Amino acid sequence: xxxxxxxxxxxxxxxxxxxxxxxxxxxxxxxxxxxxxxxxxxxxxxxxxxxxxxxxxxxxxxxxxxxxxxxxxxxxxxxxxxxxxxxxxxxxxxxxxxxxxxxxxxxxxxxxxxxxxxxxxxxxxxxxxxxxxxx
Numbered sequence: 414x415x416x417x418x419x420x421x422x423x424x425x426x427x428x429x430x431x432x433x434x435x436x437x438x439x440x441x442x443x444x445x446x447x448x449x450x451x452x453x454x455x456x457x458x459x460x461x462x463x464x465x466x467x468x469x470x471x472x473x474x475x476x477x478x479x480x481x482x483x484x485x486x487x488x489x490x491x492x493x494x495x496x497x498x499x500x501x502x503x504x505x506x507x508x509x510x511x512x513x514x515x516x517x518x519x520x521x522x523x524x525x526x527x528x529x530x531x532x533x534x535x536x537x538x539x540x541x542x543x544x545x546x547x548x
Contacts, residue, residue: 424524430531434458443516473526
């Protein structure tokens with residue numbers, strides 16, 4: 414089971430990699446295309462800054478390539494091997510899959526990239542929870 418405190422939780426749900434308390438994105442829905450990559454500056458719970466350095470998320474383009482390949486391979490295996498469609502239909506399925514999942518792939522890539530550099534911090538969570546209770 415995926416739960417708070419696991420990197421996979423932060424990657425799949427797009428939450429703060431340090432405290433897992435809040436979404437990194439201004440709009441949780443990746444299919445609002447005008448806001449697909451708009452992120453908060455910092456986490457309101459633990460004050461983690463998401464933009465570590467200027468152009469930090471350019472590195473996520475490399476991750477995006479790998480994630481896109483994984484989606485394409487999955488689309489091919491499902492359409493060609495499992496459903497038995499022709500190669501032409503399988504190619505069309507790959508293109509449709511990549512277009513349909515483009516916002517998800519973009520966010521997933523950013524989530525993976527930031528989680529390579531930051532980890533869940535139990536002490537930070539305890540500290541931010543204690544501070545919020547005092548106020």
